[in-house]
Amino acid sequence: MAQAAGIVNIRRDVDDKFYRYRMPILLTKVEGKGNGIKTVLPNIPDVARALSRPPIYPTKYFGSELGAQTMYDSKADRFIVNGAHQSERLRELLDGFIDKYVLCGSCKNPETDLIVTKDEMIVRDCKACGQRTNVDMRHRLSSYIVKNPPKKSKKEKKGNGDAAANGKNGDADASPGDDGEGSDDELTKRINAEAAELPAVHEKSGLGDDWSADTSPEAVKARTASIEGAFKSSLVIGGDDDDEEAEDTDSPYYHLKTWLLENREDEDITSVDLYKKAQQLGIDKKYKTMQTIGEYLFSEDNPPVVPESKMIKRWTPAIKKLIIAMKDSDKAEKSLLGGLERYVGLDRPDLIPQVPKILMAWYLDDWIQEETVTQWGTHVSKKYVDKETSKKVRLAAKPFLKWLEEADDDEEE
Ligand SMILES: [Zn+2]
Incomplete structure (x- = not known):
């Protein structure tokens, strides 16, 4: 195959x-x-x-x-x-x-939500065909799921996103999985359609190695070595280096940065172009790519503060595809957040108060996941900026993190 x-x-x-x-x-x-x-x-x-x-x-x-x-x-x-x-x-x-x-019992599409009904049945709610099909309740996992139902996605509450980003409490909706489907559905389709246009991973020769499912000690070691080699001198992993790095104009990240600065405002440049650029530079699997993107994707006059805006959506397929292709997507997201720290912390301190909105926008479009951003928000780090700036950015992020937490509490009630 x-x-x-x-x-x-x-x-x-x-x-x-x-x-x-x-x-x-x-x-x-x-x-x-x-x-x-x-x-x-x-x-x-x-x-x-x-x-x-x-x-x-x-x-x-x-x-x-x-x-x-x-x-x-x-x-x-x-x-x-x-x-x-x-x-x-x-x-x-x-x-x-x-x-x-996972698969819809009717059309076998994997885009389904699991819903635990009031009478303790589990149904797969299909986004593709709209059918709801029952899960076999005799399996032991089914009783576990009934007791530990999937968390309701906070994205279903995105109507309240703005209020929440400002630190107010979003209304909790008590009917899991029932709201906001129409728009979400279309969004998913569009993103998938765009993502489908992106070159498949294996089309570029030689890339397969990084992805190798080979878990033999030698293979793991080789992969680790190559990753370490690529990053030894970079700030991403060598967290304690000072950040007065001289800009290396031969570095692929420098090329990516220049490309972003030149092209980010150009309406004809798409997500596909961004992804291809990263591939062409050979850094589509490198965590630092996300940092560079986080730092330079958005221009002076166009901060990414509006959830669901065209500006955000325009890049989503590439962001998602890059993150999922990296070995550790959590790390990739943290690198993206590191880019954000540099963007607001070093270039645009006036945007620091907007950090909750930026995070909300990124979160709603799946650029970052709840666990990652929560972890990030509670750990000050010198990896990307100085400690003071790092603190400042996280402090500013509080309302968003609080919102995430409260949305969780709502679910537990
Ligand atoms: Zn279906």
Whole structure:
């Protein structure tokens, strides 16, 4: 099967390289020995994100299919299945999970929401065909889901986005999954359509290696080495370097920056151009690319403060595609946020009060995820700007972070 290494169709039975719904291939790593042997699922958060399901669901599903205990180590953010399990076996199980808990029972499209009904049934609500199909309630995962229903997406409350960004409490809507679908639907379609125009990952030769699903120690080591090599001198990973870096005009990031400065105002330049530029510079898998984008995507007169604006949406397909293609999307998002710190902290201090709106805009368009931005917001860092500026930016972000938190509380009631 001609697949880009590392990325597969969500439905692996569909042998179509233009199939629109893709996910990172599930990686596994066996650790320990004897009684303590266990299988770690390093990228299940990314896989689950592609499926729009909490990562704990597929993990629990594996456990119940294999009759094995599962664990979530929240400190290290690791999902674990006890025992040694072959990756191919787990991938097959994942297919089963997808079939039962993700794909629409009617049209087999993966764009569905899971809804727990009042009488404790679970339905898959399909965005593509509008059908609601029942989930098999006999499976053990189903009872787990009833007790731990998916969090309602705060994006459904986006009508209140502006108020929330200003620190006011958005109204909580009590009917999960029922509001705001029309617009969301169209948006999703449009983004997917645009994303489909982007060159597939494997079309550029040689890129496959970075994505390799090969988890052999040698392969992992090689990948780590290449990443470390690329970043050794950069601020992204070497957090303690001073930020008085001289600008290296040979660096691909410098080229990206120049390109952004020259093209960001040009209405004819699209998301596809941005993505292709990053590819052409060979940095489409590099975290620092996100930093550069965060810092230079928006021009002087056009701060990205309006959620759902054309200016934001224009870039969304490239941003999302870049993030999902990086090894650790959490890191990619943090790098993007680092770019934001530099943008408002160094270039546009007058925009600092607007940080909640910027974050809201980015969040609503899926540039950043809740966990990432929450973590970012509570950890001052010298990685991208000096400590004072870092603090200032995070302080300014408070209303947005508070809103995220309150939206969570609403769900629990
Ligand atoms: Zn359907």
